[in-house]
Amino acid sequence: MTNVTVGISDMKIVHSPEVLISYALGSCVGICIIDKIARIAGMAHIMLAYNNDRDKINIFKYADTGITEMVRKMELLGGMKLRMTAKIAGGAKMFEIKGSSAFGNIGERNIAATKETLEKLKIRILSEDVGENYGRTIIFDSLSGNLTIKAYGKQLKII
């Protein structure tokens, strides 16, 4: 079985039974989408919520353009939106800054934008492990659709 690594502001699509992995997400959000009939799965690792400046080079840096483009590419590979389901993880608040409300809410904004984009695309979120104050390494099995979450000082979690 091959593991395919997804970097920051990156996206990969694999065929079953390949495994997608992305390391140490803090405020970033990992979006995993699967179409079990087409036997394909995608993972996007986004850093920011909205691509307001229409950045065409770093599409996968943003939740809105990143997820939309991933779904489009999955459709080109035979995927169908109505069969697709999603699992999401990340969006932590790694640092608590006293007296600054603006700083540190990026994780929250990323989660909100991710959910909004998936809703627009009419893709159902099956499960999620988001927020809190710790980093997550995420491993997505394109065969079972299981999303495994590794965190420092915590037990493995499968959602």
Added chain:
Amino acid sequence: MELNEVHIDILKEVGNIGAGNAATSLSDMLSKRIEMNVPEVSLLNYNDIIESIGGAENVVVGVLICFEGDIEGVILFLLKKEFVHLILNTLLGTELKSFEEISDLELSALSEISNIMVSSYVNAISSLTDMKIQVMVPSLNIDMSGALLDAVTAEFSEAASKVVFIKEKYYCQNEMVYSYMLLLPDKQSLKIIMKKFGMDI
């Protein structure tokens, strides 16, 4: 925002100014002779930083300190286990076997040390550039370096895609440890710094 070679040199210089001060203050606090090399100052992106600190999943102590005043931004300290052990062992006489066992007392000692180092760092920049800068209360977390870093770089990715990365090497009783400091000014502050050095951006 596009940074050219001259901008990068200026940022490196700003990175350099305070680094010596920070190391001296560390040496004073530990009342131990600490020798250091000239700091390596570079402008790196997320992936380069992760690589220099030993991979995204390497667990480190992250101390985030915001600064305000004429310029605003944050400084992120990333401390590997060896460095943390040296500090705690000298200061409190404790042996740090793993981060999981770290006590509240040790955490507050680390927070304090980082605060003093960052303050002396910022003071050097402040007096050289004649800018008023205050540092805020630090926030500390122990986690995978990738997770600590993405949270901070995401907040400042609007200002620039690269951050000033300062790596300092210390020798203390035949031990060699490194400290890693990241300097992230916001967009407006970046312009102000450049102006101070007679450059436009």
